[in-house]
Amino acid sequence: MKKVRLIGSAAVLTAVALVPGAASAAFILDTGAPTGSGAPIILSSSQFIAGEFAATAGDTIVDLSAYLTQGVGEPGDTFTFDIYANSGFTSRESNRPAALYSATGTFTANGWNSTAVNWMPQATGDYWLALQVGAPTDTRGLDAPLEASAVTGTAPALGFAYTSTSGQYILSSSYPVGLEVSDAPPVPMPASILLLLSGLGAVYGFARRRGFRAHFTS
């Protein structure tokens, strides 16, 4: 019986290990929870916020997070996580290349507000994670507390920016906010999968020889 449970557990762990990102997601942007003392910068339909990070082609971005507090907004307010290529990001809004990926974020409570996503960068390079608001009906304004410096956390941002009233992003290290981007490593190659399957087959054969099947069909 113990062997049955052992084999079952091994199979579950193997399956879990095969799900991309479920067990091995890592931060490629992690500023940490803000600890700065400056006045929080406001995220609203008239002011957006962004942080820069590096990503590798073939990675899978699985989670986007922003550290926000309620401000004059409410739980349930929405905003978007938009990922832009670095090239052209600081252009005038009308000239800025379209976002490569967008996902809706929902403010639930003070702290990290996360959205599970599934996006693969097509090229290795620098990207911007932007927090943007479509209209005052999405939120009247959420607060983004400031980090103690522009270089904080386990995977510091490469840069920060906020929009002027014209909608154009202004680069500034004076207003760093809390952002996180998690990715999963590339999915296993076919050879790895074959090796794994052969191993599972060996385990199955061992179990069968020990009466595993008989036990379940008795």
Add this chain to the structure above:
Amino acid sequence: MQNQEPGRLATRHFKASVTAIAIVSAIGLGDFAGAQANDPVIFSFATLGDSRTDPNKPDATTLLANPSPTTEGGMPSLSGTILPQDNMWVQNTLAYGTILAGIQSQSPNLLFFNGDMIFGYGRPILPTAWANGIPNSWNTAQTVTPDVIFEYIQYAYWRGMVANLFLTGTYVIPVPGNHETQCSYSAAPYSTSNPNPNCNTAAQGNLTGKTAYADNENAFRANMGDLVQDLVTNLRFSNVSGYYAQNVTGLTQASAPAASALNGPITGNQAELSYSFDIQAQSGTLLHFVVINTDPSGADTTAPTDWLATDFANAHARGVGNIFVFGHKAAFTYNYAAVTGGKVTPPLTNSPGPGGLDANYTTTTVNGVTTYGEPYRNAFWSLIAEYNATYFSGHEHTVNVSQNPDPTGTYASTPYQVIVGSGGSPFDDKLSGTCPNCTEPKLTNPFDRYYAWALVQVHQSGNVSMTIHGFSDQFGPTTDLSLYDVPTLQPAAAAATLAKKKAKK
């Protein structure tokens, strides 16, 4: 365990898994519920004042190094020139425009602008036939003084700046300031050596250098009166704000403040300069809004306290639970120079600065000892305390939030005074030294040189909260000036408190 049937084992594992998920979910939900209570906003208003600049003395941080397009046009400087546009129409367009964009993103129902929307300070004397200021009654045989042109174009520019707010659900409520109602004999484009000939002598009623005139009040009505009258005519008020104004008063001379002991010796018509109305935000939440002219002709630097007493009592009788009052001059002057030992609080001042209603003081000397009193201000604030109202003002070009007790000691409450004279006018706390080698002054509060506005939100529970938003004189991003945020400006129980307002210390 080893003797259990496999099916039952699987069932037990499933149950255990479900239990674990439930526990984890419960922890998560409990965390959410504990972290953030949802109390939806049912009504909100923004408020600020003082967007005009000064053509002779703009804040040095708003100067441009070289406005020529062929060189470094538009670069910030501490020694350049004022933007020609702002020199012509006397607004800090960048600061005020940025503020309006921020307000628009918050989508409040109302915006109360607490005076000094124009530089004004002239005496816009109109021909008698134009007394009501209606343009279509004018004809080419009549002439006007230069001050009319000077002030009317400033009004028009300001109205243009706020016009878009009406398209996005925010109705603008005007409050007169001293730059609208007073004439200063030496203010630009005049000077002490070339004074304004219409208000430069005692014979013309100007005893202190700055005096309110009926001509100026007429100009305010001519340029802002339509916004006030719409509270009754409702050509667009309810469509824009989403609510009907109720119980409107002060739109005629008969219902507006007149001379009395505590109104002061008012001489001019105060219709559309001091007025009030209700808004039923939701069942059980009746809000009362009051606009007062703190520089009426004949009674500069006063609040119409007798008129307010009647107005508040009537509102109370209607079941009003929350009272918000908007005037230009603060009741208690904020001493932004305190950190360096400066005093701007009247009557004992050692540095120049704008005085609030407390600048209107009396002196009594007995046996060589002089004592000071502020009868008008004290009576006004005692009334504010009696009804636990909130007073919003401008005049001082800074932002400050304070709680002040009843100076007469009659009522126990300590109402909030919110100064938001931070809409673009040159900061009162000046840069230190001579520009361009000037530096930021030592600040009493970190946001003394922030362009800022207040957002007041009325929640479903009846709680009233306030947040202050703004940006520095370096024109960075808009931030939440959380130092001044007040989670409970007026509590949900304000109605009950108001009902017991007579409870004294």
